[in-house]
Amino acid sequence: MKFICFDEGACSEIMSERVFQSPEFELGKLLVSVLRGTTKKAQLSYRCVVVSAADGTYVLTPGKGLQNYIVIDVEEAASLLKLDDSGLILTLQKTIRFATKYWLGLKPSVNERLISNNKAIVFPYPIGMQTALRASIDRSPDEKRRTSRDANKALLLYKFSDNEGGGPSETPRVTNFRKAWEGRGDAYVLAKKHLEDVAVNRNGSNSLIVTELRDANMPRVVDAGLDGWLKVLTTSQLAFVNSPLIVPHRIEGPAGTGKTLCLVLKALKTVKDAESEGQPHQALFVAHSEPTRRTIENLFAMNDGQDFMSTDFELLSKPQSIKVTTLQELCAHLLKREISESELVDRDAYESKLVQRLYAIEGVERALRDEYESHVPYLSDSFRKFLVETEHWAIAEMLQHEISVQIKGRADQDLSKYKNLERLKIGLPVETEGDKTFAYLMYQKYQAELEAAAQFDTDDVVLSAISQLNTPIWRRRRSKEGFNSIFIDETHLFNVNELSVFHRLTKSELQQPIAYSVDRSQALGDRGWTDLSFEAAFDPSGTIGQSDPTRIRSVFRCSPDIVDLAFSVTSSGATLFTNFHNPLTASVSAFTAEEERKSKKPEYIYFASDDSMLAGAFERADALARDMQVQKADVAVIVFGDELFARCQEFAKSTRKPVEVVKSRGDLEAVTRAKNSGRFVLTAPEFVGGLEFAGVVLVGVDGGRVPPKGSGLEFEPSQNFLNYAAHQRLYVAITRARFRVEILGNKARKASDILQSSIAAGLLEINLSES
Template structure:
């Protein structure tokens, strides 16, 4: 096959059908195979005819009108469809179709689409940010005089060049051999379509109606964010990508990981996998009990609401003691409490919610640090390394406390089992505290002792105490004998990246069998806010026990939540982080948007707004929120105002209260209940980046993304602190950006200048700049 011809009728269907946007759908994969000449006689949509004539393939409607417009891809010259990876090839093809449609309709072009002045050429840059961009060169007037004489002027476009190399579009000439064949084949094409028969056309028209209803149903239901999750199991299965479906229907007989960027449907796939396994067990009349573990109470409530709609069999409501099949949704603390119910009372837990527990833990560590600096620092400092002593004296206390929390949880409690001698032998974290000597570790252990003392005096146990104690009670002959009766047939873990190493070592104890463990979990390391010491492989090794090497991994790449421009911006942010940190994942590397052309009409390029001062920054956030709400025609609750800086969140909250702006503040991560309350009360949603994971909005306004604040300025002498803050900031900005569906706007103080985290996005044209 040397060329492909697509008419405007086919283009309308190709850009509107969600299942043709990604190779993760069977229809999308088939479409790419047709474009590459790998298959003949395939069907990609009921309303598209695929006709093979000579060296070309034609994608058209059931009939071809005399005023049709045509896009010709000269594959022999350009190599467009075969020179890229399958995902990038289909994505570039879809971008090419959108450009063609806009060109014929006289619509405005995007920053990645150019008409070369003084020539008849156009250039399209379809792919996400890359150091060397991929370009498609289009001849807008092939056979100009001949087509004009026949009344076809302006109705044909020719793609004749594609690749990473540049060129002089104003001088180069497109080869027209294949274009001439395509043009001369139109008469034969019309005859062949006419000969196919009216009955077939009629049936195609009927099937098209069904196909369009299915697509529109998906678009309608995804209009209001989290509402898109509320479907029955039977309604979800036809809408899954191949990767999602493969993950869902596979039996849970060994460790399985599903990974992908934010908005790829990992949590949904995990829920459906549990329901599918229970349904299969019910058909076989076998017992099957599954536990679904979430990171926080707010996420648990959201999952319970979603499951209640998907689960038509009542599994989540079933009592395990009375039913053959059941699904338990709980936090890890609740799961531990079931085992420790005779050892630890409700009041002794520091907090059942993991996020709340860590916040309270920070307060205790802060008090312990303050006491240690006052009582013991002078005596210890003469033996400590100058770097660590300087770090403790000059760094801001909240930054030290955040790093201490990770050190105490993962190293002191987890790996060292609260033993000083063992702690001294363990190598320090790569992006942790700047610890160099045993004396440095001795002072950290002093802080830990004070922290432990505060917990004891309050009569409480932190999350790590509970987890480690649970491991102690489960790793016994008694539990090994009981687990076949009291354990679970499968353990599902959502957002595994938010659990620390101690917590991950616990999960495999809850399964009925010992290896291979029936554990399925979702992971996106780039959302692991501040947990910077380990990689995806570390998660697997600690979660599944070192002896289990049979893990199966499924990667989902199609992003359904965010627009292509937002996906590109998120990619650029993560790309800058990946160059700094060896274990910083960039799931956007192979990500592609699943947006249809109708959804893209609601989108606009991300913008960075410069505010004159701090007051203008806060006022501008609400002004932009009102403008976005009006522009998108959505509710206030569909707009998120978020910041990576706690002080700015406080200022936004006070401004809303003082000016009577209806707003609700998120206080828990992924609190969909709070967002629902905001929807009912017609309020804006405010929050810190740490609390917005798991949520989605039509538009997101990120406030204070400027120099000195993102990442926060650290003492020049303390490289470890700077690395920690930079790592956390990359995580948080990625999470905040990826909450947006259609629009993202960033605000910063003009005197500070944009944050260096978005410098690459600005330089590459992914982020426009304006003044408020």
């Protein structure tokens, strides 16, 4: 194969259908095989045909006569085929979108350049993203020869490289282009005959000739039902949903890839398969927070799963049942009469951790006041400096993380075990036994605060529940009262203790039918999660066998510009912290050309003061809603920093702005209330996970606030921890948006350091507000 020729109709088909945006779809794979020359004849849609002629491949839509076309010279641009499948589709999509705009006389995008001498350049990857790969295009190939013989507009992709070569003066070789041009007539005849043969075979045979996925755009509503969704899932998503749940199965990917939906569909398919086989099956679905639990229950109900939903843990009323719960509720059930509702810090896991932080601050201040002087000779110089120079709220946040992940998470509250643990790379800077002893002392003060309030934190509840599951009574009852399958959403938000409950709840200790979703970049702080640590949590004995991971790469929620911005944020985190997981390195946006038209390049807007910025936040949210023709509640105002968030709420109240404040992670019910009442959604990055909006306005992403800095935050370990958390919060906030992201900051503070690489790469358009 020396060339590939696409006509204008084929370009329109390929760029408008979601199934051609990613190789994770079957038709996306087919398109890749056409580009690589392994498929010479195929039907991509009901009117788009692939045929072979004149030493090349044509992708045509016969029936409209000769059309505008673009030729890719495969011999001259051989490096194009060295890209992986995702890169190949990305480059093709960017190229044919440029071609379509050029034919229509539209303005080129930021990644496209019209240069002199009838040349053009298309950058498929974001400019500044450590690659200068570009497609060089001739806008008038073989012009003298074609002028009187070809009325259609033609383009030639004649080079793909990371350098400009001869630039505008470069003369492309047109041998293969002439073959493509001269062979078009015969190719259209072949394409038309192919469509006619398919129609005859379809009418005269009972066998299925073509599986048509004409309307395969991923539905934005989530009520397609199991059968409906199975038709539009990507190959990897479909494999996850359909695979038998025998060993632990992980689905992993960045925000917006449909992990939660796939987990719900897998649970539904599991119980429906059991129903069709006449087998009893009790499934447990665990969400991280109470609002998320309610959202997942709605997901089941909207996708024909209401008949399987159970309201209690007994699961005896139905032969096939799904119980959706939170970890707190699950553990309270396991402890039954041993703990009351009032003794829980909070039933919502996320809210409980906010309350725990207040206790942690008390513990830090008491330890520093009462114990520091006697322990200071045994502390390392770096830890002593950290305690003296770091603000107490920052120490408390890091202590809370240390307690959850290390002291209770891995050391079972045992000082000797804690001393033997390797310190977290991003966490409390404890280097010596003396450091760990004082950290443990701060933990004891924290625990004393809990006891004084007669409450138990999440880890206390979980550890107590685990003890209930490690008894002869449970081992005898396990086969009857355990679960046939367990599904866990947002596993990255749980610590080791919390994950250690689940493998004890299956019906047999010899099988772990557990499916769980992961996006490690949404987990605040260094939890040390690796493939091995997840496997150890769900198979501590190591006897079940290796878990089955599914990694999904197609981002359905976010526009390409937003994916690029999120990638830049996570990349800057990756360069700062070697263990920062970046799920976007291999991801691709699955947006169609029509969806891209609704999108706009993310903006950073400077304001003269915080007051004008708060006023501007609601003005920009209102403007975005009008521009995109969506409801006010489809644009979220996300405020960074506790102080600014409180000020924004006061501003909204004093100016009578119609707002619905979201203060629980993933609270879809609050968003629904906002839509029904025509209000703005006002929230913080800690609470916005699990939600989705047409656009977001991020407020206060400027120097000194993201990440927070102050008089006691210059010490490197504390600043690193806050930097780490700030990268993750910003990543979560950005990836809530489908089409638009606007970021507001105080001009005097300048933009956040985290965004400097994005600004340098041209991924953010900088503007100055008029107010």
